[in-house]
Amino acid sequence: MRELPSLNHCSTCVYKNLLFGNLNTEDLNFLNESKKEIEFKKGEIISEEGTEITSFLYLKQGLVKLYKKNPLHKDQIISIAKPRDFVSLLSIFSESTYKYSISALEDTIVCSVDIKAMKDVISRDGKFAIEILNKMSKMYDDILETRFEINKKHLRGRIAYILLYFSNHIYQSDEFDIPISRREIAELIEMTTENVIRILSEFRKDSIIKIDGKKIYLLEPERLESICKLG
């Protein structure tokens, strides 16, 4: 973890329009003043459940996992988030301490805005408030939907789902390095590590995918689609 020299102003940020697009100059400057850019190396913990929430975090670059800790190395991963996902919106307005932990799956840069400053702006800009409501609601709906989706599938369907998820939503490619371990896949789609490996091997034997350590090639994405759909 390392604070970066803050060279960029929010007003020129490529992600400005995602959330801050309609703010007036004054409010944007106000937020920018309390803003810090922080770099986290792969594996570092960005926020830990139970600790106090002091800032609104905004994922600028990288990939993170959002999870709940459990005893005995059996965490529950709630979701994977990339830039444009509003990770930090979860429970930030309902609790004074984090309900979930966040850690970096890749080298990651987050923008951190003081939470009080954020609430100030929400309080005085109603349109902004509505926008935050929208984003938050979408984010939660999405997570809920995904959880139900995953839970009603059989294990093969879950693996297919998660492979397609990485391919379509994260990497936009049929080949990619899986950013998480087999165990983490298990923690994400609620099954055992052994079965993750077993089913990946099955898919490999059936020539649906090719595996080389962390590297995955989707040879027949259409078959994955149908395995995913049929459960």
Add this chain to the structure above:
Amino acid sequence: MRELPSLNHCSTCVYKNLLFGNLNTEDLNFLNESKKEIEFKKGEIISEEGTEITSFLYLKQGLVKLYKKNPLHKDQIISIAKPRDFVSLLSIFSESTYKYSISALEDTIVCSVDIKAMKDVISRDGKFAIEILNKMSKMYDDILETRFEINKKHLRGRIAYILLYFSNHIYQSDEFDIPISRREIAELIEMTTENVIRILSEFRKDSIIKIDGKKIYLLEPERLESICKLG
């Protein structure tokens, strides 16, 4: 479904402080004007997924279920809500159509406020906006937590969980009429109807509960607690 003569003003509502406690008189009157009280009989559908959201619904009396429809009588019940729960906050700000259906499990009275009026007030009262954010976030966090809780349990643990849920959170009593069918229990805690019945019978044979149709008596809630905890 029947619109009730609107005798009560929001300002004198027992639930006013839950959400509208800090509004100024003007805004409260404004909301009150667009407010309708509607009664739904047990079994009636309050809102249906896919239809347009035109109002913010507020559960004043009764009990409802929130669910997603599935083909072949296998819905997914997302949660049960009673007065004080902000059912209608789910996805109301992220979508123009309902993402979930809501139906009445008991005779129910809802207050319906025009959604535009609601957004107007949120836009001009920042503190109110923050409050809505809080409530919404809490509601979602709660549902998410419950889903993970249920999913990591075995079937006996799930049944124990749901019995304790009705006992502790809905009826505050060791005996109560279950407001939902065996199939709906199954849809709520993700198992089959047959197994719901089987495990209820087990609990009955073990004298942990007593069953008389819809009437349930928790004879040994402590044992249920431990079954629930141990999974």
Add this chain to the structure above:
DNA sequence: CGCGGCTTTGATGTTCATCAAGTAAAGTGG
């Protein structure tokens, strides 16, 4: 170099869904 964590495969048993079949209850139309 050895230790711990990650990965892999096989064998085994448990949990659970599915199928089948029957009774009870509730709603429907004549």
Add this chain to the structure above:
DNA sequence: CCACTTTACTTGATGAACATCAAAGCCGCG
């Protein structure tokens, strides 16, 4: 109000899906 139909509830038998246990190879790291 009664025959009829549908829906809810119940129990048992069976097999499939899955977790658990065990053991071994691999890799990175101090």
